[in-house]
Amino acid sequence: MKFRPLKRQLQKLFKEMQFDIRNGITPTASLVAEFTRQAETMVSYPGFGDENYPAFLDAVRQLSHLHSDTTLPIWQRQLDNITERRQHCHESFKKNV
Secondary structure, eight states: OOHHHHHHHHHHHHHHHHHHHHTTOOOOHHHHHHHHHHHHHHTTSTTSSGGGHHHHHHHHHHHHTOOTTSOHHHHHHHHHHHHHHHHHHHHHHHHHO
16 A cells, blocks of 8 residues: 555544544544554655654554553543654654655
8 A cells, every 4th residue: 555545544543533532432442453553554664754653653552552441531642642743743754855
């Protein structure tokens, strides 16, 4: 899969997790696993902010370690962390283009 379609799919999965949390539902293990798998694939593409990949991937892996009994505020905090890492990566990439 090319980088941009992969990013769009990753964004769709992320929005699904946000939707679940806003509706008081813990994201399913399969949704989190798919998001994690696609994030790991995305960071394998060189030249799109490589220096930011470790921090982004760390945030994604922290999310993947949450369980269904983890409170929703902790889930939200992890999604916020991923959002911050993503924004930092995008800003950094735009400066270097």
